[in-house]
Amino acid sequence: MQVSASFEATARAVDAPLPDDVPDPSAVGPAAPPELVVRGLRKTYEAETAPVRALRGVDLTVGHGEFVALMGPSGSGKSTLLHLLAGLDRADEGSVTLAGVRTEELSGSRLARLRRRHVGLVFQFFHLIDHMSALENVALAALVAGARPAEATERARDLLDTLGLLEKQGERPAALSGGQRQRVAIARALANRPTLLLADEPTGALDSDGAAEVLDLFTRLHHDGQTILMVTHSADVAGGAQRIVRMRDGMLLGGGTDAFGEQP
């Protein structure tokens, strides 16, 4: 499998210097504070008929290097939680502390800067930009973070090479298979060497082979020390995680603060 290429290459790619002063995860020792701390998170959406209480007070802690699977049925609030953690939406109540920074107090610009330094996002439907090649999609993330074009290109190539997509670097997303698109999306998420990788149903739009590729990739990233929080409704996919947190009706079942709670 192409994805089985050594992750040393990935490490080389992500070891490339970043323009922003991103903390180096490898420098974080076992006693480091948790990567993500969520307290009393609530979110209600206004709907035409009645308000939808998507989150009803969520507490969750994710430690450095953890691979957590967030499971729950449709409508349980998994994706909403993930979006709030990434700062893609604002909570009504509660706090999110990411890399030691409380995000609810940040302006839009500062939240964006925090996101680019610490968060990589992978979506079910990839959300690649159709008008750009695979290489440009990956490099765009680095450019957003302030990398020079040559540096961004090199980093994107390295990541695509690592993920077995170097030959496809010039292809537009529409010409790639689902698995290939998701690998490009993962490469893009890793472009700025995030401390936290958030994945929202990353295998949801893939066939079994593609899903296995992505899961294998996540496992390897985790082994290399990447902190991952993955939303899924599939028990098989969640089985690859270090810890499973279950969610229903906007609440975590049994709490989410126990770093070693439910084992898969």
Place this chain on the structure above:
Amino acid sequence: MGDAFGAIRAVARAEVRVGWRATLLMGVVFGLVAGIVLGGVGLAGRTASAYPRLVEAVHLDDARTLVAADQPQLAAAVPSLPGVAQARTDEAWIAQLDGPALRFVSIGAPTTAHENLLDPVVVEGRAPARDAADEILLSESIAQSSGLGVGSIVTLRMLTLDQVSKFDVGFGPPAGPSTTVRVVGIGRMPAWGGALAPVQAGPAFAAKFLPDIIGYSIYVRLAADPDAAQRFGAAFARTAAVVDQISPSLISQYTQRTVELPSATVDPSVRAAEQVLVGGLVVFVVVLALGGLQVLGQSMVRHHGVRGGTQRVESALGMRASERAAARVLAAAGAAAVAGIVAGGVALAAGWLEPLGSQARFEPEPGFRPVWSLVLLGGIGTALVFSLVVAATAAIAGRRRATVVPSVRAAAINPLRRWPAALLGTRLAMHGRLGRGGVPAVATVIAASLAMAGVVAAISFGASLQRLVDTPARYGHAADLTIVDAREADIARLVADPRVAALDVGAAGTAELADGDQIEVTSRDVRKGRMPIAVAGGRMPTGPGEVAIGPRLASRLGLDVGDTLEVRRIQGGTVTLQIVGKAVITSQNHGGIGDGAVVAPDVMRQVAPGQPLYDATVLAVPGAADALFAELSRNLEVFQRDVPTAVANLADLVTLPELLALVLAVVAGSGLAHALLTSGRRHAREVAVLSVLGATPGQVRATLAVMAATTVLPALVVGVPLGLGAARVLWWQLATATGVAGDLAVPGRLLFVIVPAVLVAALLLSLAPAARAARTPPAVALATG
């Protein structure tokens, strides 16, 4: 079927909920454009029909003639001549009209009642009362040129028949009766002049001054048979000849034995003006209609393209393409109705517009005159066209699928695209359609470029037209005054006069080219200053062997500066003249522009046989022309500068290109504004992805600004030179046809302003989608994008 209607209604309701504002806005804009088009059509119709409607309204006579007062038997014979169905005889006088300008006018008044034969349309005031001998009606042209209006009191000093017979040799002060009359009305009529007096009085006037008439104006309605005019003309000539033998008239030299045919003979300048004006309007209407359709079409494709995915869902649920299109037509029914109402309203308001330019003087029903059929049918037609465009664009948007695009060369990111805003903004602008159901970027760029070219072309063409109309030298009328057959003593006096800035003595004659073609040649003997003669290229001739030819002559002969012209000498043989320039000069014979050639006086004597006509052309210092004319005209035959018919016709059109530019700018601007304002919605997902990657609100704004700039920059880069090129070609053709200089007046300052103004406007417009993007959380945009 019932299920299909239910589905159509449901989809239509959903479409109305999410897109009614945009659809309504497009309906209003399209309605305005369609209204202007309908108004233009109505105006073209009113302009083209003004003259024939006036002919009908005034019951214009078929034939007319003037008979001297000392030949009453001839006047009495006319009603019974062959071909005459009806005749009206007015008494005629010539009087000196006291007023701001001294002038002689002819007066006509009927002694008997007449029915449906030559009744002027009274545009102001009323007709003279039958029993009032002190009331007159003036033609519009006399009222304008004399500065008289309704209520003016004027004194008429009539000439006797004997004085009229000495018109060309001088006759002293008027010896006929004097009377003071009041202007009670201003009349409109085609074919004033000749036998039709521009001052009309009533029967009481005719009765009072019957002994002092100088002639009879006889107006004839001819019989219906096709050769009635010929029969009447021949009979009148025969009768006149007999009467002339029995009792010759004192003023026979002024009463030609010919018959005027005003209904059948239309002044060529009227026809030319009508063609130019209507042609200009048609171009205006066609360009605007095409522009409006193009903008509506693209806007609608964008509008439907944003929700192309919805149609795919509807298709998956079993709705046919026709049903999906019908749902969208139903959703846009309100906007279509608004478009129709706005279009009809504008067309109704256009009923206030008088015929364009010189044709306004022929409008028999001044004021509000809407074309109801155009208002009603045009309004309905606009709503239908709007609905058709909605249906067609919905079908197009529903058919589109994401396109698999070819690979691109995997190169390093262009250093110029260091900024992600530049990389993503240009990509979104240039590849906006992919997978999104929008308008192809190239189509947007082409449309914007064509619109910009249209605006620039219209502005440049209008500027050239305005410059021509404002600069008499450009149509060969540089001089303020022309003194016919000027004598050296007068010329010397004028040269010494400080009010004279420039004075040339010109000679005109006819020369024959080697191939037998005859051309008018002139020579200019410069006596003072420099007459600003327009040179379309090269220079004026300065010595023997040189010639400057008019632009139209150059075009006709296929010659240009640097070529030679072979002209026959009077003494035999030919002389070869080097063409050193193209000079815009007016013919002294027929007033045509750019048909002749200018040579040095020595050459003139070699090539033009016979005694040439000499005239002195005078350019006065600013503000002195009128006083100089008043002074010189006491003793000399002097003409003030006039505007040639061809230029006057163009002057009537001078606002049309500017109006076209304005309307095109509004229409194209609306389309571009729609494209830019909807760009945020069309690219909401991409913008949200940018935010996901950590782009700050400033970077999002910059991306949308780059996208806006990338959309309009090609339009500026391509459209401005394209427009200038089109204007140059169009102006050159018009200039060559008219005989004036073909160099384009490039409104540099305006263009200098347009380019940054369009860019700034695009950047400002991009702020709206940027603000919307900032308000919408990326999570929401990703979920709905």
